Amino acid sequence: MEGIKVEKNPSAEVLEKLGVRRWPIWTKEVSTFPWRYDEPETCFFLEGDVVVTPDGGEAVHVGRGDLVTFPSGMSCTWSVREPVRKHYRFG
Numbered sequence: 001m002e003g004i005k006v007e008k009n010p011s012a013e014v015l016e017k018l019g020v021r022r023w024p025i026w027t028k029e030v031s032t033f034p035w036r037y038d039e040p041e042t043c044f045f046l047e048g049d050v051v052v053t054p055d056g057g058e059a060v061h062v063g064r065g066d067l068v069t070f071p072s073g074m075s076c077t078w079s080v081r082e083p084v085r086k087h088y089r090f091g
Contacts (some may be wrong), residue, residue, distance in 0.1 A: 042088070047063075057076075
């Protein structure tokens with residue numbers, strides 16, 4: 001299985017090409033919870049500070065300005081350290 005991919009501060013052109021601003025927005029308060037990705041998710045963090053730890057893998061730190069892709073089939077734990085607001089797209 002592929003790992004989590006993080007692109008720091010992608011260009012406006014990249015975000016426009018993906019149509020990020022038209023994606024829904026998800027928010028989450030400070031918390032820790034398990035999650036499983038049944039399909040890939042791409043998201044762009046508008047706010048937040050999160051550590052995502054794949055089961056059996058290395059922790060990945062993501063937050064404001066990051067374009068992140070989570071692979072299908074990955075189980076992980078989210079540790080939200082500052083409230084999250086992100087655009088997201090599954091598939």
